Amino acid sequence: MSLIKIENLTKDFVSEEVVTKVLHGINLEIKEGEFVAIMGPSGSGKSTLMNILGFLDKLTQGKYFFGDQDVSGLEDDELAEMRSQKIGFIFQSFNLLNRSTTLENVIMPLLYTKVSDQERLRRAKDLLIKVGLEHRLDYTPNKLSGGEKQRVAIARALINNPSVIFADEPTGNLDSKSGLQVMKLLQDLNEDGNTIILVTHEKYTADHAKRIVKIKDGFIVEDHLVEKRQWARENGELTK
Amino acid sequence: MLLKDNIKLGFLSLWRQKMRTILTTIALGIGIASVVIIMSAGAGLKHMVLSELDIYNPNTLNIEVRVPGKGETGSATSMASGVTITTLKNSDMEEIAKNKNVEAVYSYVTSQEVIKYGSEKKSTIIFGYGAAAPKVEVLEFVSGGFYTEEEENSLSQVIVLGYKIKDTLFGDDEAVGKNVYVGGKSFKVVGVLVERGASFGFDFDSIVYIPTRTLQKRFLGTDYVIGINAKVIDINKISSVKADIEYLLRDRHDITDEEKDDFKVTSMEEIRSTMETVVGGITLLLVALVCISLIVGGVGITNIMYVSVAERTFEIGLRKAVGAKSKDILWQFLFEAVILTFAGGIVGVILGIMISYLVYYGAVSYGLNWTFSISIFSIILALGFSTIVGLFFGIYPARKASNLDPIEALRKE
Numbered sequence: 290m291s292l293i294k295i296e297n298l299t300k301d302f303v304s305e306e307v308v309t310k311v312l313h314g315i316n317l318e319i320k321e322g323e324f325v326a327i328m329g330p331s332g333s334g335k336s337t338l339m340n341i342l343g344f345l346d347k348l349t350q351g352k353y354f355f356g357d358q359d360v361s362g363l364e365d366d367e368l369a370e371m372r373s374q375k376i377g378f379i380f381q382s383f384n385l386l387n388r389s390t391t392l393e394n395v396i397m398p399l400l401y402t403k404v405s406d407q408e409r410l411r412r413a414k415d416l417l418i419k420v421g422l423e424h425r426l427d428y429t430p431n432k433l434s435g436g437e438k439q440r441v442a443i444a445r446a447l448i449n450n451p452s453v454i455f456a457d458e459p460t461g462n463l464d465s466k467s468g469l470q471v472m473k474l475l476q477d478l479n480e481d482g483n484t485i486i487l488v489t490h491e492k493y494t495a496d497h498a499k500r501i502v503k504i505k506d507g508f509i510v511e512d513h514l515v516e517k518r519q520w521a522r523e524n525g526e527l528t529k
Numbered sequence: 530m531l532l533k534d535n536i537k538l539g540f541l542s543l544w545r546q547k548m549r550t551i552l553t554t555i556a557l558g559i560g561i562a563s564v565v566i567i568m569s570a571g572a573g574l575k576h577m578v579l580s581e582l583d584i585y586n587p588n589t590l591n592i593e594v595r596v597p598g599k600g601e602t603g604s605a606t607s608m609a610s611g612v613t614i615t616t617l618k619n620s621d622m623e624e625i626a627k628n629k630n631v632e633a634v635y636s637y638v639t640s641q642e643v644i645k646y647g648s649e650k651k652s653t654i655i656f657g658y659g660a661a662a663p664k665v666e667v668l669e670f671v672s673g674g675f676y677t678e679e680e681e682n683s684l685s686q687v688i689v690l691g692y693k694i695k696d697t698l699f700g701d702d703e704a705v706g707k708n709v710y711v712g713g714k715s716f717k718v719v720g721v722l723v724e725r726g727a728s729f730g731f732d733f734d735s736i737v738y739i740p741t742r743t744l745q746k747r748f749l750g751t752d753y754v755i756g757i758n759a760k761v762i763d764i765n766k767i768s769s770v771k772a773d774i775e776y777l778l779r780d781r782h783d784i785t786d787e788e789k790d791d792f793k794v795t796s797m798e799e800i801r802s803t804m805e806t807v808v809g810g811i812t813l814l815l816v817a818l819v820c821i822s823l824i825v826g827g828v829g830i831t832n833i834m835y836v837s838v839a840e841r842t843f844e845i846g847l848r849k850a851v852g853a854k855s856k857d858i859l860w861q862f863l864f865e866a867v868i869l870t871f872a873g874g875i876v877g878v879i880l881g882i883m884i885s886y887l888v889y890y891g892a893v894s895y896g897l898n899w900t901f902s903i904s905i906f907s908i909i910l911a912l913g914f915s916t917i918v919g920l921f922f923g924i925y926p927a928r929k930a931s932n933l934d935p936i937e938a939l940r941k942e
Contacts, residue, residue: 345850345936366854373852384847384939388545398851400534449852 291354292453292484293319293342298351300337311337313507314351319486321452324479326487326495326515329504336457338504339488343378343455344371356452373401377446381458383438385430385445391417392426395444402449409448416444420474436467443474453484460494472497473521497521539864543872546837553833554873557918560826561877561911562884563819568907569885571812573892576900578804581726585666585797588764590771592617592625592757592778595793615753616782616791619741622659622757624777630770632762635659636741636754642712644737646698653694654736655711657744657754665760671695673705673720680719681740684747688716692724693734711739712748726898767796823914826873827922834866834926845930846938859931866923867916874915878908 300312311334319325329335340346341353344363353361360371378384385394395413404412417423420440430438439459446454456475460468476497479485487498495501496519503511543550594614622636638657643650660681662668668675676687688709695704704718716739725733745751761770771794778792779785838845845858882903892899 340936366856369849369852369854372850378850380939384843384850386844386847397848400538401848401852401854401857403531445851 291318292321294354296352301349324485324499326498333504334507344368375452377451377454379456379459381461457488535864539868557826557873558876560823562881565881567815572902573899575808588761589797590759597789632760633661633664634759635661636757638754645710649698657741658738669723671721686716687719689720689738691734695721827918831922838926838930842938842941846935849935855931862927867919870915870919874912
């Protein structure tokens, strides 16, 4: 069944009486277990689409179904609840709290849930083992390398057992080796059944996904499966 | 978000900005300390003032001369304005004594003379005090006693010395039975009073007492007095006795209009409650002034919280992105503000108690009849007020934080 389904979705930004139309009636369906890359040049509307799909922003018109729930008209608190329960975010600039430790950063999303203290700690440690950072629990982000930071961010994105993981240019600030490690993690997660939506403007990154959706000027211009899928390998480099 | 997580987060955040936390806590602590100090000092002052009234029985009525039509004031004003009211006489006192509800009564008048013993001499205030004075007010003696009615009626030259005067003239020697010279006239010392301390700036230990009639006849050559003190048998009847005396004196002084009274009758209870009101008012005024400093401190908290919100816009955006609701963010910042101000409150209370003790120590070594008291109320007030300051001044920045848009906020890294 489809996890995400949008029909005729539009988004307008209004500032000082000027209306900017960013998305013009987008239709898209993403099934559970997919690995979709949303591609497009900057200004194409791909970030806006991701923000709406990720419940960070409200749509202007159209329908958005998440699972069997119509989430088109959710209010701020309901959107926050959806982010808290269903979504994991990975950002280009990692977005870690610089004064907090690795462990605290990973646990942070659970502060806004009813998950118990012991369970929070257990999950965080398990995830940090999974991303290979069990020896960095007490480090603050400034002592971590870029790749390590992004792996902390991935652990944080997974802490609430999300239905879908959004990765917004996750390799954009990384060297090719660390970038490949991150792509491998994402592919492994997808192999484990996680739904992943990757936002990127780079073809070689997008080729690690299973399906590519191209956006241009607020319209979907291409939507097809990846023909020659790239597999990130241990010790390899992200080939550009 | 759970309460314990909020508190934990608040402490953690304050801990990670130690300098800011410490400075804010100190600033607010000083304000809170002022509240505690002033309330403690107010209690000390009240104790001091009221204990000065303890030398008077509560069931005492005081009748003082008054300049007609000039408000509430008595002898002090008439002296200052150069007007001498000469209408209050010993005969008035004798009539008051006939009231069956009056237990004892005496009149008084003052003068200033040089008192001399051997080579020691000192200019001092002399009180002409009726012989019945010990029956009306509390007079205690180191040695000897007060002069008698007979001695007063025979215009005897007898004198009772205040503690310090005796000390100046006699040192450690026994004074009772010796003769001193007052304005060149020889007076026999019959008693020495215990130390009474100062009352309203008037040093009771530096004065001497001689019979009213002796002072009138031997020094002043007049027959009027400046005041009369009467003790009422039944304190419940004090108002009716007061009315009786007013009626009697108006009759004797041919006064028909109350406005033209040349005397004023006051009960000690009235004076006491007036004093309590005055001291309470002063304390309240000071507390109000200090509250202004707390409000200034509160505005400082608002400022600091605003800076904190601005600095942490990204953090707020991130927290919202991973599922924090607006109210979670609101509480996070509100808790920080309240923890900060509550800490300031605790520091302030401790500081306030310490300084109040120093004030007490200083006042006592200065010879004042002070007490050290910290009321639970003042502590609750200080802590409560600081918490309210935190809530009140923290809410605007916290609301600003909670209303941030997560997408916008995340761009602020």
